[in-house]
Amino acid sequence: MLLVATFLLAVFLYFFLTKKNAQANFIEPPGHLVLGHALDMTSTQGRLNTSVLCSQFSAEALHALNKFFSYGKTVKIRLGPSIFPIAEGLVTEDYNLIEFILSSNKFLKKSLNYYFFRSWLGNGLLVSSGNYWKKRRKILTPTFHFEILKEFVDVFESVGNVLVDKLETYDGHPSVDLHPLVSLCTLDVISETAMGTKINVQSGQNSQYVQSVKEMCRIIVERLFSPIKLFDLTFFLSKDYYIQQKALKVLHGFTMGVINSRQRTPINTTTKKIAFLDLLLKISRDENALTVDEIREEVDTFMFEGHDTTASGISFTLYCLAEHSEVQEKVLEEQKALFGNEKNPVVTYSELQRMKYLEYVIKEALRLYPSVPVIGRLAREETEFDGYLIPRHTNVLISIFHLHRNPNYFPDPEDFKPERFERFDGSFPYSFIPFSAGSRNCIGQKFAVLEMKSVISKIIRHFEIRPTFPKHELELSLAVVLKSENGVKVVLRKRN
DSSP, X not given: XXXXXXXXXXXXXXXXXXXXXXXXXXXOOOOBTTTBTGGGGBOTXXXXXXXXXXXXXXXXXXXXXXXXXXXXXXXXXXXXXXXXXXXXEEEEOOXXXXXXXXXXXXGOEEOGGGGGGHHHHTTOTTTOOHHHHHHHHHHHXXXXXXXXXXXXXXXXXXXXXXXXXXXXXXXXXXXXXXXXXXXXXXHHHHHHHHHSOOXXXXXXXXXXXXXXXXXXXXXXXXXXTOTTTSSHHHHTTSHHHHHHHHHHHHHHHHHHHHHHHHHTSOOOTTSXXXXXXXXXXXXXXXXXXXXXXXXXXXXXXXXXXXXXXXXXXXXXXXXXXXXXXXHHXXXXXXXXXXXXXXXXOOOOHHHHHTOHHHHHHHHHHHHHSOSSOEEEXXXXXXXXXXXXXXXXXXXXXXXXXXXXXXXXXXXXXXXXXXXXXXSOOOSXXXXXXXXXXXXXXXXXXXXXXXXXXXXXXXXXHHEEEXXXXXXXXXXXXXXXXXXXXXXXEEEEEEOO
């Protein structure tokens, strides 16, 4: 205990003596002296289950943010004593500041709350920074070339067929919660495309891997606002430390097992479809650019980033289609224009590209329900913006959720209107950023949109999607990505 007390005292003295108070010129909404604004985000059950700066939304947090933004477009938020840098920062919905941050080289580093991903993802593309990140990004960008992505369409199709078979068992049921089923589908997709390995989680295989992913996502979020788990020095005293170690053994062990197997197998250059892992191994062999551990970090990063975010996007899009039958009918008409009444056509990359109206639908769903509603950046140096001073090492969190509902850029922002993207001219390029923007935008966004088109179009061809009765009201929540605490429920009816 003396060691812990000494450490905390040292942290207090460092930040008390060295941190500038220039943040004070940003408005701080009224809050608790010690707990800051944490109590504003307490659920009706009386438990603190959400934290804006820790990127965990719930309905209470959304209401709290609405209240905070009534004080200004950018406000200072605290979730504890201000001596701890991870517990405070700025949160913004200001388009001009968002554009400034995402287009600036001074804000390329992710905010401090991304630190807890490192035990799982190492120094992968999501969390790395500086010249190391630039080098990685340059190496990895060619692996997402459209000529490579188009070869994965058959994976989207075959894995999507399994999902359709699963959904058929819910025909005639009062409702089905889409997200758990869709999440297993996207995990199967990402495993086959990233690692070249079928894990068949939709069929009940590799359940330990699935559970380990869930545990790591839960632990990462809980560490962000737990006084005990926040610091590595005290985290190891918690039960979650040992759960994390067990989960990491499964996750890293699985990835390394696949890597070791692929290293012993010559890459078949006669086939166009080469998994992400095989491309990295080829780069490593040809250019000696990546170590085995670095390859594992990037594959794990792709596995993490590429399944639950896409599952969130697919689930919320289907929910929107259930609630707007006229939009769903237009999507179906587009499918019939491409394939007639054929429910199981051999879909090509070109045909996915021609699904323009479905693309508008997906964009509008991502506008209302962005898979990652908050992203964070850390100021590398003291920066001035519009008369305000952003001190060095300040966490700046961008609320994509609120940005996307700004009536200045999206009239009638609460309404679901896919047609608005027919007229979206890009004059305000940072007003719609479901995949972030600037240098650190999502490297896999084209992959994600292709997958979403493939899965959604397949489901629409097979099912009529209806709203539940009584209507299912979403309770938005964020573990690591945007979800609904009470599920994403619809009614499915097989089409004739």
